[in-house]
Every structure is written in C-alpha cells, then in structure tokens.
Amino acid sequence: MPTASSDTKRRALGKGLESLLPQRNAAPTPVPAIHAAAAPEPAGRPLEIPLDHIERNPWQTRKHFDEAQLAELAQSIAATGVVQPIVVRPIPPLATQPPGHNPMRYQLITGERRWLASRKAGKTTIPSIVRQVADEQVLEMTIVENLQRTDLNPMEQARAYQRLSQEFKLTQEQMATRTGKERASVANFLRLLRLPEAVQAKVEGAELTFGHARALLALESPEAITSAAQKVVALSFSVRQTENYVQGLINPEAKEKKDKPQQAQTEDPNVREAEDRLRRTLGLKVKIEDKKGKGRVIIEYSGLEDFDTLLEMLGDK
Template sequence: MSTPKRPAMGRGLSALLQTNTATTGQDAGAKEVVSGIFEVAIGDIEANPKQPRVHFEPELLQELAASISALGIVQPITVRRLRPCKYQIISGELRFRAAQLAGLDVVPVYVRLANDQEMLEMALVENIQRRDLDAIEVAISYSRLMDECSMTQQQVSERVGKERSTVANYVGLLKLSPLIQAGLRDREISMGHARALVGLSDDVTRDALYTQCVKGAWSVRQLEAAVRGLSSPKTAPATTAPHPAAAMLAQKTGLAAKVVQKANGSGTITLTFKSDAELQAALKKLS
C-alpha cells in the first residue's frame, strides 16, 4: 500500500513568482499566479492585521508544529500578494505560526490577487477536472470554492458537474487529522479507506486505526469492519433480578414464569410446564 513520497507542493514553481509581477487579476500573467501552488519564504509573509482570531492555544500550536515537522504542511496557506516578494495571510495563520515554530524556511501557499474572484473560480474548476489530483487536493479545491468564492455545496456540484454528495464526501476528508490526510495525499490509503475513517469522531482512535490499516495493508472492507466494531453500541446486559411481571404471569397461568427484560425495553417470557395436563390447565385459565 505504501508508495514513494511526492515532492513538496509548490517546489519547482516558485521561480515563477520571481519573474511574474502581477498584483491584480487584470495584470499579465495573473492566471499563472492564481492557479498555482508556490513555496514562499516565511520572512516574505506577514500576518493579517484584521485577523479576527487573536489568541492561539500554545498546546495546539506545539502539536501542529510537531505534525508539520513530521509531515509538512498538507493544506497550503492562502496569501494576498501585496507586491513582488511581499505577501499577507488571508487564511491559515495557525499553520503559519506552527511552521515558524517548526523552523521551516518556506511554506506552500495559494496566492490571491486583487480583483481575481472570477479568475480564481475558473482556475479552481479547471484544477478539479485534472486526472492526476489526489483526494486531498480535490477536497481543498472544493473547500476553496465554498470559502473563497462564497459557494454552497450545491452550487459547487453544479459548477463542476458532480453530485452534491460527491462534493460533501470530499470536503468531509478535511476533518481528518494531518496524519491521515498526508497518508491519503501520499496514497498510503485510498479514498474508500479515508471515508471509512471519517465515520469516527475521535482523532486518537482514527489515527490508531489508520496506523493499523497501513501496517496490515487492510482492504477497505477490513477497515470498514473495524470501524463498525468500534461504532456499534454494546448490547446492554439483561437484568438478573426477578421481574414483577413474572409473578403476575405465574398467578394467571399456574406455571413457573420467567421474564427477562433488557435495558432497551425488549425481552423474553418463558413459561415452564412439566406435563401436558399442566399445559392444558394453563390454556384453560387463559381462555
């Protein structure tokens, strides 16, 4: 199931930013900037002074920094180009701060230009139609159409010619931890494996199951079975104390009666007779 890791996103394209000076959607070369993923030096990126989030949990930053050190940045940061070699964060400041903490010199970014909304939409739609994208790249593109182009899932599905459920399934992958997203990106697991893991709500459990899946080279069905085993509610034990209804049934029928009722309300009634005569007598009492 394991495959060689691919090069980091944006590597090899960043030289384009050195020669392309477009800062608005109308400038020459704007499409090449908007449609690409680039690596930009951390020192060339500044925080957004209008960022509504002003507090970042130190523990969360440390965890993300450790993840970035091991896996890299799975989802690029979105920045606005202010001028050549100067960018401002639009979204992804938590990832940016964690990258600084991890000691990265460069980070992968999406570049936005002024007045580029229509161009961005076209670029994202074109990108989704490509055959060589992995599931996370598709998921991120769908998410960007919704977040940056103010589209609903239904509008995205109509724009790209896919079922709304397909869009929802891909976007749901972004709820997975960076470990699993990286595994999907690097084709350690398939889309089917990832969708099975989305069914679990706890990241620790999902990551542990993902690790077992990769080590054991599980099929999708094997992983689905493991998820069902963790998700299925445990059967409530039957009560052992005599049920009040047993005495009533014994009085009515003249037979030994046993009532077993589970916590969910279901159960069984057992009437015991020692001879046909006892059975006929009980039936006569009930008639």
C-alpha cells in the first residue's frame, strides 16, 4: 500500500514535467478514426485517437524497454484500459495520402510505453491529450519525463542530463529543480560520462552499479578505471569492496599498513569515517589531516570538469 511519504515523493518528482505541461482531468472524448474534422480541443480534454495515427517521438532519449514489463503493462491495459492519457502534438498529414483522405496525424511527446503496450494489447485507440508545442519544448519534456522515471539505467540518466545541459544551457541547479532531484545527484550522474566507453557499457548492462561507477571515478586515468572495472566485475566486488580496492590503488602505502595487523593504527576512526563519507559523496580523493580537533581537508581533482563539479556541489554557482 502506498505511504504518505511515497505519495509526497511522487508529487515532488512530477513538478518538473507539470511545469512544462499542465495536466487536466476530464473524460476522454471520442474522435473519428479517419477524418481530420475533429481537431484537438483547446481545453486540453483527452481524445480517443487511433494508434495508427500516432508516430513515435524522434527525440526519445530512452533506448531500451523491458519486454517483460511491457507485456505486463499490456495485460493491464487489456483488462482495465489506459488509466493516464498519453500526450501528443498534431503534425501535418502525409503528402502521399490520396485526395480527400487526410486523417489527422500526431506525434508522441510522453507516454511511449503506454502507446507500445496498447498496441500489444490489441487496442485500436488510446486516450490522448493534444498540445501545440515546438520541437525544443518536445525535446525538453521528453527528457524531463524520462528522468522522473525510476527504471532508467545510470548511463541513460547521465546522457539525459547532458542533453539538458548542452542543448538548453541549464545549470545543474536548474536541472535538479526541473526533475525533482538533488543537485549533488545531478552532478554525480554527469560525472559518469567521464568513464571510458567500455566501463559505461558495463554500467548500462547492469554489470556495474551506480555505486561501483562512482567509486571507480576516484581513479585518474581511463586505463586505471578500465582495469579496475574488469577486476571488480570478475570478482563480483560489492560497492564497499570496490571503494576499498580503489583506495588501495590510490594509496598503496596506507593499504600496506592496513594489511599489517601488528602495526598500531594511529589514525582516528572518526576521521577515517569522515574521509570515506566525503569520498563517496564527492567521488574524489579526500584526505583529512587532524591534530586535536584542528587541521585541514585536502580534496584532489584530476581535471577542470571535476573542479567545476566540486564548486557546484559546494554551492558556488
């Protein structure tokens, strides 16, 4: 049963898309299956539009749809119908259509899974809200909707944030606001794009998790990251084991001391725990030098991109 906290979280995640595309609740209105006489209603009420008159979104950032989940959704739609309308926009009719036969055509903006599942379920129409929007707004709405989903893999999310940054010049703070995420989370996803392509493929294929990837990013060179990733996958390391392994590669002297039980460990465990937390949060090498409650925090970065991300996370816009 959904809890109050889960309902609050869903509302928060929906803020970004609602700001781009206000929703209205109304009963679906049938539209003729062939002729263009029934134009989209200005009030935004759902229309029953033939599935064959709707084209896929060419700006869809999502590349993979789980077939088992799609089949499950199709069964649900076959039994109870589509609960939430999809969103489309009208597009010009095909020039190849014969005279007098010009059915309205539409292009998907959001709801591709529901559209695909409806076809699998054998439906002929689908409730749709029609919007008049420009290409740029379609792209932004598509990306924001995808980022609000929970089943995107980390690399899909990273590339979606990259598109918002490059094509719409949004800051990390603005992207966080649009998608209902924390700014630190946006920064961490963007940092995944620094991974070598072979390692990105392992993350996309679920061989490595988001936590594994963040730990590997503490290494400086692409060669070191690739080599470490291969070992992590081969030995089925947990995220914690990966963090320890990476820190051993970065600071082999500390690892050697740790491996010698006869040597007393002089480092305060509280300081060590604070270092570990900062490393996991920032994805960078961190050293705390503490002497009786006074000292300094040293954060190492390997490039200007890391430095800019660090400034963003510290609140410097």
